[in-house]
Amino acid sequence: MDVIVLVVIITALVFDFTNGFHDTANAMATSIATGALKPKVAVAISGVLNLVGAFLSVAVAETISSGLVDEMKITPAVIFGGLIGAIVWNLLTWLLGLPSSSSHALFGGLIGATWVVAGAGAVHFGTVVSKVLVPAVLAPIIAGVIAFVGTYLAYRITSRAERDKVTSGFKVGQVVSASMVSLAHGTNDAQKTMGVITLTLVVAGTLPSGSAPPFWVILTAGLAIALGTYLGGWRIIRTLGKRITEIEPPQGFVAETSSTAVILVSSHLGFPLSTTQVVSGAIFGAGAGRRLSEVRWGLAGQMVVAWLLTLPAAALVGALAGRVAETGTAGTVVVAVAGLAIGGGIYAVSRRQPVDAHNVNELPADQPRVAAPTA
């Protein structure tokens, strides 16, 4: 096995790790916000279920490696560049606490690197639009509409019941629904890294085209995403759990149930659907279903901008990194060192205002809570 192949596999696992801590929020933010689960317990459950989920499905992995880019025209260096683009964008959005899509970052990075090295012809734009962009635009809308209707009905039905008992009932429900999101996330997101590693092995000639991921790929990818999930992307958890709206247990239950259904059903049909966008849409829907005015819609604008920028921004970094890495071993080393430096720099900046399990449910003074008389 070439050195570059090994480097790519390690980088893919690093991406998988950032994917995990970037997306912990998707499964657990609302449960942590409502107090249904303690922060540390929540991330532990989520991590274990992500690992389990990784073993349950390989459908999406096959879609990614054989659809988006022309496997005959790209090299491990291209994949390496694409991964660097995705990792840099994931870290940057994590620093800002924005729940952008790790899938889009990965797709963007791969597309950029492929484009600049092998030409636009090696990118299957039709597949990108039909299998990635269109479902990703519709996913948050679908999840939002479902959560909106669900929240409205849940509050309507329980309106005469005793508030305390309703709250504690839905908290119990949340433990199950949050676990389902984690499992659905595992069956969806760990697949991306498996797809990339499998694609690398196919490109390097180690595996025949169209192969399913080998066992060690499934295991390492599952472990990397589980570890990332356990460490927790507390900044994004705070955004989804506290900054969009003041979440109550019925809303958390509804958001998680809707997300689970959308992710599982779409995963079942082989769409590489963005968990982030499904969950964000569901939380906005659940917020609006209780009271429209209590949702911070300005934040939705910020998220949409981040979502729109994700693919092109990761593509840009991916193109640059791919171009340099393509020049040979020296180029690959330069890209790796630059990637480590950027990652280290972002981590250093994050330490100035750390967010962790202890302060995740507290908002800084410049971001006052939405008035929540019934909280």
Add this chain to the structure above:
Amino acid sequence: MTIDWSALGEVFLVSFGTSVGVIVLFALGVSALAAPTADPASAPGETAQSVTPRPAASRALAVLCFLTCALVAGYGLYLIIVR
């Protein structure tokens, strides 16, 4: 470029039906358990009595609702694991 609209429509309909179904059932179950109870010490008179149906019936309804929710969740798990 082909967009599989029927598959996306299917995603929406199946997700909508499942989610809203589970949410409504769970909400019914919770409210059956959380109906204001007729506590003779604190709620004198017939108002409390009229609000509360027989507790056994409420509890049976709640159990039925939660069981159905559990079945749907179990079916979801079955689909992921076995397919």
